[in-house]
Amino acid sequence: MSDFSRLTRRKFLYAAGASAAGSVLLKSCAGNPPSATTSTATDTPTAVNVAANDTPEVTNIKLGYIPIVESAGMIIAQEKGFFAKYGMTGVELSKQANWASARDNVTIGASGGGIDGGQWQMPMPHLISEGIITNGQKIPMYVLAQLNTQGNGIAISGIHTGKGVNLDLKGAADYIKSFPANEGRKFKAAHTFPNVNQDFWIRYWFAAGGIDPDQDIDLLAVPPAETVQGMRNGTMDAFSTGDPWPYRIVTDDIGYMAALTHQLWEFHPEEYLAIRADWVDANPKATKALLKGLMEAQQWCDQPANRPELVQICSGRNYFNIPPEILTPPYEGAYTMGDGQEAFNDINAGPLYWSDPKGNVSYPYKSHDLWFLTESLRWGFHKNSIADFDTVKRMIDSVNREDLWREAAQEAGFSGIPTSTSRGVETFFDGITFDPENPQAYLDSLTVKRV
Numbered sequence: 001m002s003d004f005s006r007l008t009r010r011k012f013l014y015a016a017g018a019s020a021a022g023s024v025l026l027k028s029c030a031g032n033p034p035s036a037t038t039s040t041a042t043d044t045p046t047a048v049n050v051a052a053n054d055t056p057e058v059t060n061i062k063l064g065y066i067p068i069v070e071s072a073g074m075i076i077a078q079e080k081g082f083f084a085k086y087g088m089t090g091v092e093l094s095k096q097a098n099w100a101s102a103r104d105n106v107t108i109g110a111s112g113g114g115i116d117g118g119q120w121q122m123p124m125p126h127l128i129s130e131g132i133i134t135n136g137q138k139i140p141m142y143v144l145a146q147l148n149t150q151g152n153g154i155a156i157s158g159i160h161t162g163k164g165v166n167l168d169l170k171g172a173a174d175y176i177k178s179f180p181a182n183e184g185r186k187f188k189a190a191h192t193f194p195n196v197n198q199d200f201w202i203r204y205w206f207a208a209g210g211i212d213p214d215q216d217i218d219l220l221a222v223p224p225a226e227t228v229q230g231m232r233n234g235t236m237d238a239f240s241t242g243d244p245w246p247y248r249i250v251t252d253d254i255g256y257m258a259a260l261t262h263q264l265w266e267f268h269p270e271e272y273l274a275i276r277a278d279w280v281d282a283n284p285k286a287t288k289a290l291l292k293g294l295m296e297a298q299q300w301c302d303q304p305a306n307r308p309e310l311v312q313i314c315s316g317r318n319y320f321n322i323p324p325e326i327l328t329p330p331y332e333g334a335y336t337m338g339d340g341q342e343a344f345n346d347i348n349a350g351p352l353y354w355s356d357p358k359g360n361v362s363y364p365y366k367s368h369d370l371w372f373l374t375e376s377l378r379w380g381f382h383k384n385s386i387a388d389f390d391t392v393k394r395m396i397d398s399v400n401r402e403d404l405w406r407e408a409a410q411e412a413g414f415s416g417i418p419t420s421t422s423r424g425v426e427t428f429f430d431g432i433t434f435d436p437e438n439p440q441a442y443l444d445s446l447t448v449k450r451v
């Protein structure tokens with residue numbers, strides 16, 4: 001192991017351990033989370049792009065973020081002055097210890113010491129709106145923009161090298177299913193929060209390989225530091241994770257990458273900006289100002305020439321607090337996969353923020369909300385609350401505010417505004433298709449499911 005990787009690993013585990021400690025602390029005082037570290041822009045440029053009748057009702061908002069590549073658009077909007085340019089001079093970005101903490105903080109709201117909104121895996125905004133993951137307390141939220149596509153993947157412990165645990169799992173299905181007989185335990189896989197993106201990605205991958213994630217393996221939410229330690233000592237086998245973890249896991253010889261989410265579903269929906277509905281309803285102009293700032297930042301993020309500066313800003317102590325060398329490869333689309341697989345060197349394989357070959361990244365397509373909720377039906381998640389497509393449609397129509405995104409983009413004069421709320425038929429790596437016009441046909445076409 002190089003001195004560099006030893007050094008970076010120590011720093012990395014320290015940072016991850018701090019998150020895990022934050023999670024434990026939160027549990028001990030649920031409902032009253034400790035105030036998170038916050039970052040405000042280092043300078044506050046004067047608003048230069050605000051017509052008199054567009055003046056925001058308020059100039060401040062508190063947005064939560066998780067220190068992973070998904071949050072880069074918000075961080076750049078803050079640090080490069082794009083929020084301020086449209087009049088939002090008092091944005092506060094608040095680092096969240098983990099997803100449960102973000103959920104608890106938005107339930108409280110900024111007025112109670114929490115947050116007004118921020119970064120979410122899907123369909124957290126829908127679940128919070130319905131009170132499904134907030135002990136019945138309904139906090140209506142609006143999905144306003146997608147933050148990014150791609151930048152996630154499935155990491156495998158190095159002890160499985162050479163066993164065929166790769167993108168197409170079919171050849172390794174017997175190896176994984178025979179774990180109880182051979183090892184006295186099931187093959188064990190982790191994600192960071194149940195029933196959202198990371199859980200969906202790894203479930204899709206297992207099921208496509210003929211492995212039932214509810215029966216053939218153990219799949220559970222585990223803090224990242226604990227997962228990585230388990231992968232190191234042979235008690236954890238797989239981790240559904242996002243950049244910059246994949247790079248660390250390979251560089252530090254903890255394991256290899258079985259798949260990038262780019263491979264599972266090219267240009268898939270990933271994480272979103274969503275804000276409490278009471279805040280948006282009270283501040284529609286401020287909402288659109290925020291969206292304009294985010295969209296301009298997302299356009300900035302996708303310029304390859306800006307990526308080195310993006311890495312410098314996001315890796316900084318106020319944000320991800322990691323060595324910039326760790327963030328550079330994903331932003332170049334450079335992924336060493338390991339286990340004899342070909343490496344990626346394609347900027348379109350990594351995180352993107354504004355546009356991709358399938359359309360606009362920032363625009364929150366309703367057809368993507370529909371996929372996340374259809375997948376919830378597939379696995380029987382929250383089935384007492386999400387029982388059928390009528391419920392799903394009602395949830396999407398009350399939570400997805402693509403109309404506000406559209407108005408903001410038009411007012412700002414941005415190009416590339418989608419003409420439909422659907423991105424159309426989606427195709428997965430195993431050939432399965434999802435037609436938003438007929439989600440039941442998608443469910444019918446799947447073999448491993450709970451419906």
Ligand code: CA
Nearest residue numbers: 152197242271
């Ligand atoms: Ca993610």
